[in-house]
Amino acid sequence: xxxxxxxxxxxxxxxxxxxxxxxxxxxxxxxxxxxxxxxxxxxxxxxxxxxxxxxxxxxxxxxxxxxxxxxxxxxxxxxxxxxxxxxxxxxxxxxxxxxxxxxxxxxxxxxxxxxxxxxxxxxxxxxxxxxxxxxxxxxxxxxxxxxxxxxxxxxxxxxxxxxxxxxxxxxxxxxxxxxxxxxxxxxxxxxxxxxxxxxxxxxxxxxxxxxxxxxxxxxxxxxxxxxxxxxxxxxxxxxxxxxxxxxxxxxxxxxxxxxxxxxxxxxxxxxxxxxxxxxxxxxxxxxxxxxxx
Amino acid sequence: xxxxxxxxxxxxxxxxxxxxxxxxxxxxxxxxxxxxxxxxxxxxxxxxxxxxxxxxxxxxxxxxxxxxxxxxxxxxxxxxxxxxxxxxxxxxxxxxxxxxxxxxxxxxxxxxxxxxxxxxxxxxxxxxxxxxxxxxxxxxxxxxxxxxxxxxxxxxxxxxxxxxxxxxxxxxxxxxxxxxxxxxxxxxxxxxxxxxxxxxxxxxxxxxxxxxxxxxxxxxxxxxxxxxxxxxxxxxxxxxxxxxxxxxxxxxxxxx
Numbered sequence: 001x002x003x004x005x006x007x008x009x010x011x012x013x014x015x016x017x018x019x020x021x022x023x024x025x026x027x028x029x030x031x032x033x034x035x036x037x038x039x040x041x042x043x044x045x046x047x048x049x050x051x052x053x054x055x056x057x058x059x060x061x062x063x064x065x066x067x068x069x070x071x072x073x074x075x076x077x078x079x080x081x082x083x084x085x086x087x088x089x090x091x092x093x094x095x096x097x098x099x100x101x102x103x104x105x106x107x108x109x110x111x112x113x114x115x116x117x118x119x120x121x122x123x124x125x126x127x128x129x130x131x132x133x134x135x136x137x138x139x140x141x142x143x144x145x146x147x148x149x150x151x152x153x154x155x156x157x158x159x160x161x162x163x164x165x166x167x168x169x170x171x172x173x174x175x176x177x178x179x180x181x182x183x184x185x186x187x188x189x190x191x192x193x194x195x196x197x198x199x200x201x202x203x204x205x206x207x208x209x210x211x212x213x214x215x216x217x218x219x220x221x222x223x224x225x226x227x228x229x230x231x232x233x234x235x236x237x238x239x240x241x242x243x244x245x246x247x248x249x250x251x252x253x254x255x256x257x258x259x260x261x262x263x264x265x266x267x268x269x270x271x272x273x274x275x276x277x278x279x280x281x282x283x284x285x286x287x288x289x290x291x292x293x
Numbered sequence: 294x295x296x297x298x299x300x301x302x303x304x305x306x307x308x309x310x311x312x313x314x315x316x317x318x319x320x321x322x323x324x325x326x327x328x329x330x331x332x333x334x335x336x337x338x339x340x341x342x343x344x345x346x347x348x349x350x351x352x353x354x355x356x357x358x359x360x361x362x363x364x365x366x367x368x369x370x371x372x373x374x375x376x377x378x379x380x381x382x383x384x385x386x387x388x389x390x391x392x393x394x395x396x397x398x399x400x401x402x403x404x405x406x407x408x409x410x411x412x413x414x415x416x417x418x419x420x421x422x423x424x425x426x427x428x429x430x431x432x433x434x435x436x437x438x439x440x441x442x443x444x445x446x447x448x449x450x451x452x453x454x455x456x457x458x459x460x461x462x463x464x465x466x467x468x469x470x471x472x473x474x475x476x477x478x479x480x481x482x483x484x485x486x487x488x489x490x491x492x493x494x495x496x497x498x499x500x501x502x503x504x505x506x507x508x509x510x511x512x513x514x515x516x517x518x519x520x521x522x523x524x525x526x527x528x529x530x531x532x533x534x535x536x537x538x539x540x541x542x543x544x545x546x547x548x549x
Contacts, residue, residue: 159418160417162412162415163412165401166409166412169401169406169409172359172362172364172388172390173388173390173409175363175380176362176380176383176413177383177413178383178413219400220400224401224402224443224444226400226405
């Protein structure tokens with residue numbers, strides 16, 4: 001009995017022995033839940049690309065904040081605001097397809113961030129911290145902040161669930177049901193921005209998008225209700241955090257990247273495993289003749 | 294059936310005179326931004342009437358419908374729905390968009406889609422009651438969507454999706470229905486189901502405006518408006534659907 005349990009030691013001993021790893025697991029679990037809530041709506045509404053833009057748009061903000069000795073979160077929040085304004089301006093005014101314009105916007109912001117950080121030698125380490133996070137240096141203050149961010153994201157989801165779901169089906173439907181699409185679209189972007197700004201210190205601005213999209217997309221493949229999709233997303237996010245940290249510990253590889261990579265390969269695995277079911281689902285449709293024109 | 298036949302007057306203000314039109318437009322220009330698609334539309338629709346907008350793609354019928362739904366501002370002239378600005382009475386006006394998007398990733402069952410029809414009444418927070426659930430169920434029965442209520446939208450055929458969206462519109466229990474090509478993608482039994490639904494809604498005093506390019510949809514209409522980026526004809530079907538008008542609208546004569 002004891003020997004068989006001892007065999008499983010590598011699965012929990014790293015966490016019981018090292019406080020930094022326990023904190024990392026707690027922090028990434030909170031991030032996973034935050035991202036599951038925000039990511040569900042991002043995936044439903046097809047906003048992945050805008051999420052991407054937001055995640056990169058915060059980089060120059062953080063860099064400028066660090067330059068002036070202000071907390072990075074403040075800069076990230078300002079960067080997110082500028083980016084949200086930029087995205088709305090671009091999608092409403094510029095006569096380019098919005099993914100071209102947003103793509104240029106976020107590469108521009110990313111390079112601006114790198115330019116600012118390269119200005120000073122003391123910044124050399126900072127750009128990697130911004131991009132990939134500091135999961136193994138999570139303090140209890142960081143964890144407290146995560147709880148606040150989780151509360152804000154959850155509150156937005158509770159208030160705006162109905163318009164968010166209507167908008168994922170059709171903007172006109174939300175509009176004619178009496179919900180302001182402009183307001184709730186901005187609220188959704190705000191929710192994504194809060195999730196990104198609140199998570200970047202742990203998993204980094206590059207990697208947070210993986211946790212935002214991959215578990216939610218996995219949930220979408222496996223479920224047929226929004227609530228179960230969100231729960232499944234949270235489950236896969238937390239599982240990825242645990243497996244990623246374990247991999248990171250035993251093979252001495254980067255923690256944040258291991259977590260995000262795990263969440264993406266779990267998505268690929270589920271996508272492959274559910275192919276037969278989805279193909280069957282489409283073959284069973286006997287209503288092709290209903291398309292009369 | 295009690296739910297289906299609830300009297301329309303319960304949600305109609307008592308001071309509204311019975312002869313006031315539910316939809317009225319005078320010299321209305323509709324379009325997107327500054328570009329008008331159709332100019333100088335005047336029409337009056339009363340409770341229980343069915344007005345069918347007929348035209349090809351790009352003729353302006355969807356644009357007019359969206360203006361009635363309050364999704365596009367009128368560019369010129371006057372329009373009132375239920376004696377108010379379009380879009381200001383979401384509980385009393387239901388709109389069925391053309392080919393509603395059906396993303397493959399949406400994890401929503403048919404019954405969840407229909408239940409969204411109650412959101413206009415429930416707002417952000419109010420919980421759905423037993424009455425809401427029976428309204429939803431009744432709506433699904435009437436369009437036949439009840440047969441596949443537990444299937445996710447992504448596994449439904451185009452016709453089944455259309456029945457689902459139509460049930461959602463019914464679940465709103467509105468006084469005005471604005472339907473953009475409700476019979477698109479439907480087989481004969483589906484088209485008959487739509488016609489039955491429209492007839493029973495009209496019988497309880499509901500005003501219906503329907504956009505289509507199928508002349509058969511106009512058979513039971515009170516009035517028909519033929520559109521081709523302008524009003525080609527407007528009047529009772531027998532009068533408006535003359536061969537000359539139809540040829541001008543479609544470029545050829547449709548058999549009917």
